[in-house]
Each structure stands twice: as C-alpha cells, then as structure tokens.
Amino acid sequence: MAKRLIPTLNRVLIEKIIPPSKTTAGILLPESSAKLNSGKVVAVGPGTKDKAGNAIPVAVKEGDTVLLPEYGGTQVKLGDKEFHLFRDEDILGTLHD
Template sequence: MARRLLPSLNRILVEKIVAPAKTNSGILLPEKAAQLNAAKVVAVGPGAHGKNGDTIPVTFKEGDTVLLPEYGGTQVKLGEKEFHLYRDEDILGTLHD
C-alpha cells in the first residue's frame, strides 16, 4: 500500500536533490562538494492561521525547487524514499534555472 503524507498547517514536504558523485568526464567529486541544500517540494499544507483567524497561505507550491537551511527539518521515511518536513518560514528561497 502506497502512503502519501499531506503536511499540516504551514509545513512543506520536500525531497532532497542528490548531486552527482562524479562529473560528466568521470572525475569523482568529494562528498562535501556533492552536497546541495536544494530540494523539490512534494506537498504543502493549507497554511497557518493568523491572529484574526484568517488562513495565511504557504509561500511555495508543489514542484518548486527550494533552498534549504543547513540544519533543521524533520526526516520522514515513506516506503523506500526519504523526505523532510520544514516550516514555510524555514525555507530560504526558491531556485530558478
């Protein structure tokens, strides 16, 4: 049975982007150089509630490529895949080509 996680409130579920371990010409990259703090947004919550009761929507949408902080988030494993949950305000920005 496949599971799907729908984040609550202003949380965002992301799947980290794994950098290649070697270049196109076959040069092996050190592990530190291969680390990216980028992830693809898989799911977003409906948003947080403001002081007056209004819903404040999440800044990001599914499919966005985002920049993550070096530390933080909650690791979640669904099946064989590993995901991370972050709050909307913890995401540093959106990456564009």
Template sequence: MSKRLIPLFNRVLVQKIVAPSKTTAGILLPEKSSKLNSGKVVAVGPGLHGKDGKLLPVAVKEGDTVLLPEYGGTEVKLDNKEYVLFV
C-alpha cells in the same frame, strides 16, 4: 508516492536533491564539492489562520525547488525514500 503524506498547517515536506558524484565525462567529484543544500517540495500544508480568521497560505507550492538550512527539520522515511519536514 504510494502512501500520501499531507502536512498540517504551514509545514512543508521536501525531498533533498542528491548531487551527482560524477560528471558526464566520468570525472569523480569530491564529496564536499558536490554537497548541495537544495530540495524539491513534495507536499505543502494549507497554511495558518491569522488573527482575523483569514487563511494565510504557504509561500511555496508542490514542485518548487528550494534552498534548505544546514540544520533543522524532521526527517521522515516513506517508501524507502528520505524526506525532511520543515515548519
């Protein structure tokens, strides 16, 4: 990323993984069967502070592969790439 987007608090920036539409043998896959709800974590906020003042870090780190909910998140476009910001 040429422009760096740093999430605040416990937010996580995820880039969706695009499923291949063809197999290595050249067979075309239907659109419904190739739909994956997974993504790669691009950036993570530092976390939230608890009632005692201690920092509670986020459970994921950059580079992790995560499962995504079907709905939710805020879509962000940066350098012609689409990302989703989750809380």
C-alpha cells in the same frame, strides 16, 4: 499501496536533491563541490491563520525547487524514499533557472 503524506498547517514535504558524486566521465567530486542544499517540494499543508483568523497560505507550491537551511527539518521515510518536513518560514527561498 503507497502512502502519501499531506503536511499539516504550514509544513512542507521536501525530497532533497542529492548532487552527483562523480561526473559522467567517472571523475569523483569532493563533497565541498556540492553547490546548494536544495530540494523539490512534494506536498504542502494548507497554511496557518493569524490572530484575527485570516488565512496565511504557504509561500511555495508542489514542484518548486527550494533552498534549504543546512540543518533542520524532520526526516520522514515513506516506503523506500526519504523526505524531510520543514516549516514554511524555514525555507530560505525558491530556485529558478
């Protein structure tokens, strides 16, 4: 049975996107050619509440591709997959085609 993690509060579960290390022709790419530190949102928490008790929803949704800070997040391993938990406010933005 596969486990599923549902984040609490304003946390977001992200699977990092690893850029290819070589081209389809087999040419090795240097690490510096990696474009962005990005990931795909796998699950989101329900959000938080402000001091007045009003709900503050998470700004991203499942399936979004997001830009991540270079450092941060909490590494989580579920089965053979590796994920990272970030707070909503730590996510730098969403990426669109």
